[in-house]
Amino acid sequence: MPVLPKYMKLNLDRRIIFILMAIAVIFPLVFKLGLPNKVTPEVKNLFGQMESLNDTSVVLISFDFEASSFPEVQPLANAILMHCFSNNLKVIGISLLAEGTALGEKVLKENAAKYNKVYGKDYVFLGFRPQVTATILALGEDFHKVFPEDYYGGSTADLELTKNIKNYKDISLIISVTDGDIPFSWINYAVARYNKDLAVLATAVMATSFYPFLNSGQIKGLVNGLKGAAEYEILLKKPGMGARGMDAQSMAHLLIVLLVILGNIGYWMERRKK
Amino acid sequence: MDLGTLIAAILTLFIFSFLYKDNPFYKFAEYLLVGISVGYFIVISIKTTVVPKLIFPVFREGDLLCLIPGILGFFMFLRFFPKLAWLSRISMALIIGAGAGVSIPAMMQAQIFAQMKASMGSYASINNIIVALAVITTLSYFFFSREHKGALGTSAKIGVFFMMLFFGATFGYTVMSRVTLLIGRAQFLLGDFLGIIK
Numbered sequence: 096m097p098v099l100p101k102y103m104k105l106n107l108d109r110r111i112i113f114i115l116m117a118i119a120v121i122f123p124l125v126f127k128l129g130l131p132n133k134v135t136p137e138v139k140n141l142f143g144q145m146e147s148l149n150d151t152s153v154v155l156i157s158f159d160f161e162a163s164s165f166p167e168v169q170p171l172a173n174a175i176l177m178h179c180f181s182n183n184l185k186v187i188g189i190s191l192l193a194e195g196t197a198l199g200e201k202v203l204k205e206n207a208a209k210y211n212k213v214y215g216k217d218y219v220f221l222g223f224r225p226q227v228t229a230t231i232l233a234l235g236e237d238f239h240k241v242f243p244e245d246y247y248g249g250s251t252a253d254l255e256l257t258k259n260i261k262n263y264k265d266i267s268l269i270i271s272v273t274d275g276d277i278p279f280s281w282i283n284y285a286v287a288r289y290n291k292d293l294a295v296l297a298t299a300v301m302a303t304s305f306y307p308f309l310n311s312g313q314i315k316g317l318v319n320g321l322k323g324a325a326e327y328e329i330l331l332k333k334p335g336m337g338a339r340g341m342d343a344q345s346m347a348h349l350l351i352v353l354l355v356i357l358g359n360i361g362y363w364m365e366r367r368k369k
Numbered sequence: 370m371d372l373g374t375l376i377a378a379i380l381t382l383f384i385f386s387f388l389y390k391d392n393p394f395y396k397f398a399e400y401l402l403v404g405i406s407v408g409y410f411i412v413i414s415i416k417t418t419v420v421p422k423l424i425f426p427v428f429r430e431g432d433l434l435c436l437i438p439g440i441l442g443f444f445m446f447l448r449f450f451p452k453l454a455w456l457s458r459i460s461m462a463l464i465i466g467a468g469a470g471v472s473i474p475a476m477m478q479a480q481i482f483a484q485m486k487a488s489m490g491s492y493a494s495i496n497n498i499i500v501a502l503a504v505i506t507t508l509s510y511f512f513f514s515r516e517h518k519g520a521l522g523t524s525a526k527i528g529v530f531f532m533m534l535f536f537g538a539t540f541g542y543t544v545m546s547r548v549t550l551l552i553g554r555a556q557f558l559l560g561d562f563l564g565i566i567k
Contacts, residue, residue, distance in 0.1 A: 113388045120548070120555050124566055162406070166553020167546060193413040194406065223417050228471060244421065279480075283472065287479035300546035303539045310500065311487030313479065319542070321549040339566075340552040347548040 112354065119350040123342035130345050132338070137309055138326040141294050141316025142178070144268065150183035152267035153260065157277070158190045158199025164274035164298050165198055170324035170336035171296040172199075172272045176206035178331055185256050186218040187266070189242070191230060191277050196223040199272075200246060215254045222246035227277055231284040235263050235291075263291045268315070272296045278305060278314070286313050296323070370562070378562040381554050503531040 148154070156175065160168045179186050188203045190196045200220050207218050221242040224230040233241045238260045242251050251257040259265065269291055271278045278295045285291045292315045295305050299320030308314045318327055321344055324337030383398035423439045426432040441460045447453040488504045509521060510528035517525045559565045 110389065116551070117555075120552055121559065124552070124555055124559055164546075164550070166557075167549040169553070193410040196413055197409075223413050225414060225418050228468070232471070283475040283479045287475055287483070298546050299542040299549065300539075302542045303535060307484060307487070311483050313483055320545055321552065322545070336556070340549065340556060343552045343555070344545065344548055347551070348545070351544060351548075 115350055115354075116347060119346040120343045123346050124339070127339075128342040128346075130342050132322070132325050132329060132341050134326045134329055135323075137317045138323055138330065141318060142327065142330045144292070144294070144315055145175075145178050145182065145184075148182065148184055148267050151185075153185045153187060153256070153265060154179055154268050154270060155187045155189065155266045156199075156203075156270045156272060157281070158188060158195040158202070159192050159271050159277040160198070160274040160298075161192055161194040162198060167298045167320055168272055168274055168296070169198075169202060170321060170340070171318060171327075172202045173206060173335055174318075174324050174327040174331065174337060175270060175272070175296060176203065177209075177333060177335070178327070180206055180210035180212055180217070181331070183217075184267075187257065187260070188218065188220040190223045191227050191280075192275075193223050193225075196246070215249075216256060219251070219254055219256050220246045221251070221257075227280045228284060231280055232288070235285065235289040238262055238265075263289045266291070268292050268294060270294045270296060273301065274298045275301065276304070278308075282308055282313050294318075299323075374561050378558060381558060385554075502527070507531050 156172075156179075158172065176186065178184075186203065186207075188199055190199045200222075203218060203220055207214070212218050222245070224241060230241055238257070239251055242257075245251055245254065245257075251260075263269075263285060269281060269285055271281050271293065273295065274297070278293070278297065281293050281295075286293050293313070294316035295308075295314050296318045297305060297320075299322070302317070302319040305314060305317055309317045318324065321337055321340050324335075325341040326337075328335050328338045380398045380401070383394040386392055387395040423435055426435040427439070441463060444456045444460045446457075448457045488501055506524045506528035508528070509524040510517075510532070512521065512525075515521055556566070560567065
């Protein structure tokens with residue numbers, strides 16, 4: 096491990112930073128501050144696209160995340176599902192990551208129950224399929240070959256929602272709720288090959304990877320992290336997990352900025368002393 | 370409060386205890402996470418792949434063609450036996466060959482040509498000019514056939530500036546992501562577990 100020069104060692108116990116961070120997060124959660132949050136154009140675009148769909152439109156939502164990022168993707172999934180169900184869109188849920196299966200099913204069922212949606216008619220959950228590339232390509236050819244059964248073992252040929260779905264032509268929009276790079280596969284195969292519209296709801300850490308595809312029009316909408324979820328909730332006029340967490344997010348960012356400035360001042364003063 | 374919430378809260382606190390220092394409670398929660406993740410993946414894979422794609426077609430429907438991918442999959446496990454490990458290369462060759470054949474044209478189209486087209490689009494807006502400048506100068510930084518001096522050196526330096534902006538934005542988003550995970554757990558502990566917030 097490289098040894099830092101003495102003047103670079105600022106003697107601040109890291110546990111003090113952890114305590115400050117805990118206060119910065121907990122205080123706004125308990126005492127709501129109501130800090131302003133502006134809606135960005137990319138979120139507005141997706142919202143507009145969703146609004147343009149009608150009650151015969153089928154949306155394919157792929158829960159492409161793992162348990163470790165669930166606190167970040169859950170508000171995103173909730174926001175988009177609330178929009179789907181409040182506009183009476185039909186929802187098909189799948190997962191291209193094994194861990195996303197149970198979590199995706201949980202989020203889908205919870206939101207469907209809020210709007211009294213009927214399984215098989217308004218929404219279905221088809222579960223996990225391995226080998227991302229093969230699954231995405233095969234969905235463009237024969238939907239029932241990839242998913243002959245739903246997650247619970249029922250035949251997709253018998254379910255009212257899926258019986259007439261043949262391939263991507265019968266799906267209005269694909270939405271990948273993700274914490275990783277699976278949207279690249281959706282872009283490579285579903286968008287480039289089948290010219291299908293794709294929206295991405297991603298963790299903030301993945302945001303910069305997807306912006307070039309939003310700029311090129313390969314992605315129709317991009318919603319990032321807790322802030323994106325909060326913006327979507329503003330547009331829906333239904334404040335939820337995203338809006339509640341944004342005060343804490345802003346305070347935590349403020350603390351980090353202050354610590355970075357203080358750290359640099361300390362570093363600069365130590366060097367001057369030398 | 371249900372048992373699931375109680376277990377989740379205790380495990381969250383076990384993980385947070387690492388912030389003070391490494392301890393057996395943290396290690397227990399960490400190993401539990403790894404073990405359960407692997408176990409869950411195996412069960413889901415068997416339930417959604419091995420059974421409906423191999424066992425049922427072969428034994429219920431008598432579709433013996435499904436044995437071919439089944440055997441090739443089995444070969445992959447022979448890597449653990451040095452004398453038979455060579456058989457796994459057959460499966461690997463198929464995976465790499467088919468994978469490359471499918472992905473190279475798709476990636477060229479989606480990630481190279483479409484991105485080039487977007488970078489060369491209409492330059493009516495200031496944003497498009499900045500995008501084009503960033504692409505050209507960043508590419509010039511990775512041009513190593515000439516020493517970075519003169520016009521190429523200046524362009525490469527501007528390219529470094531754009532890359533720094535990208536790294537800064539990415540790091541900022543990473544911080545945001547990590548803070549969100551903390552907020553999610555804090556919301557769970559304060560809400561579902563302690564009932565302090567609604």
